[in-house]
Amino acid sequence: MSSFIQVKPESHFSIHNLPYGVFKHARNASSPRPGVAIGDYVLDLSEIHSAGLFHGPLISGSDCFHQSNLNKFLELGRPAWKEARATLQKLLSSDEPALQNNASLRQKALLPMDEVEMLLPIVIGDYTDFFSSEHHTKNCGLIFRGTDTINPNWFQLPIAYHGRASSIVISGTDIIRPRGQGHPAGDSPPYFGPSRKLDFELEMAAVVGPGNELGKPIDVNDAADHIFGVVLMNDWSARDIQAWEYVPLGPFLGKSFGTTISPWIVTLDALEPFACDAPKQIPQPLPYLAEKISKNYDISLEVRIKPAGQEDSFTVTKSNFNHLYWTITQQLAHHTVNGCNLRPGDLFGTGTISGPQSESYGCLLELTWNGTKELSLGKTARKFLEDGDEVIISGCCKGDGYNVGFGTCSGKIIPSLP
Structure with missing residues (x-):
């Protein structure tokens, strides 16, 4: 499995990983957004969801990626996590055109990691x-x-x-x-x-x-x-x-x-x-x-x-x-x-x-x-x-x-x- 995003060999954030976080970007400074890390980029999950690229039933009908933290996504449980992971690995793979060939969406959804501010990804109750x-x-x-x-x-x-x-x-x-x-x-x-x-x-x-x-x-x-x-x-x-x-x-x-x-x-x-x-x-x-x-x-x-x-x-x-x-x-x-x-x-x-x-x-x-x-x-x-x-x-x-x-x-x- 390889990504169309160039990932340096020493990078922690390969397509096999795709860890979740919450970030702010100058473009949407007042709106923290969920994302995943891929190479030197952050993939904005709210943009991916708005573009209709989450087709699975558990994520497509949820607004969990339009929240300022990941708690709603966490609450959905393992079936939803697996569905999201499978979708994201497919979208970022080198043989999938949906994101790779959509220059406008790539510009909105793939943000250089050094341009974002990372925040606490969850609301921690206890x-x-x-x-x-x-x-x-x-x-x-x-x-x-x-x-x-x-x-x-x-x-x-x-x-x-x-x-x-x-x-x-x-x-x-x-x-x-x-x-x-x-x-x-x-x-x-x-x-x-x-x-x-x-x-x-x-x-x-x-x-x-x-x-x-x-x-x-x-x-x-x-x-x-x-x-x-x-x-x-x-x-x-x-x-x-x-x-x-x-x-x-x-x-x-x-x-x-x-x-x-x-x-x-x-x-x-x-x-x-x-x-x-x-x-x-x-x-x-x-x-x-x-x-x-x-x-x-x-x-x-x-x-x-x-x-x-x-x-x-x-x-x-x-x-x-x-x-x-x-x-x-x-x-x-x-x-x-x-x-x-x-x-x-x-x-x-x-x-x-x-x-x-x-x-x-x-x-x-x-x-x-x-x-x-x-x-x-x-x-x-x-x-x-x-x-x-x-x-x-x-x-x-x-x-x-x-x-x-x-x-x-x-x-x-x-x-x-x-």
Whole structure:
């Protein structure tokens, strides 16, 4: 399968991918529109729909691509997603004339990516953050308790906390260094001021499609039909604020000041060729978490830091989505087992994705062992993030001559407010 749009070999956005996002263009500055990425272009789905090129019954009669977000499309469910994907792959293929030979429509619908502003693609009603990497969990135990023994409940259920949806921002948004309390020194009052231990967290996040009614759980083997796709996530963390506040109720101000996601949602259908076996779970999960097919995805992940005042960025982490112990389908099934109702556009993060080697650790807390050693970044070094530092996360699946990628998820730290 090839596209009539020239796609560079290194591009994340091949015709095999077609991730969804929402953008603004100078031509329609006041009207955010859904689109898909193809090579260096964004395909305006509202123009394609208005031109009558969606012939399938589920999309042709819907106004989901004339909305300012993707929530209505998410609500339609997997049959509609598959219908839209099949139509778009056909329209963009090299042997289909409907768009390729229509110069007027191409000019309106195919927009250079560097001319558009990407926005949050969904309205996020609720956000949940999981804790699903065994390697990260063990390292946190070693750092804070001096033991890599993991609490028994961690192997029985996907641990999570309810996050703050209002502070989720799109890639490229600056992050203001948070202020808060830190551990007191001796008999002194707690420290209050700008966080001294600001960190990134390498995560991904699943985007919920059709939800469930209150009181009616989703079966783990049906859970994939309720997940539209996945984005990159940086769940920024103020480690000093978090360490002082988290007992007994868990994260609060140390996390809620900002979470960054990538603009493009890569669908589970696009990721399917890169499915791989999930880790063997011991003990065997309870029946409601026991999947007939338990799978992760082979998504290579990388974190680079561009230190303040420098032109170059430096790779600090190389990890992979397949390091997760609990799958995203298990996470969703567990989330609803008590009857909790999910809604289209809800988001749940995987938690920090760390691998077994030090170069695959997913945050500075692990990379610098809570600031006890420095991380070299060219001519400088870091224990935690400093003002002006930029963190860039990328993720990509490597196919046979093509990529299915996520682009980047980036944010720069700016000084705390006075």
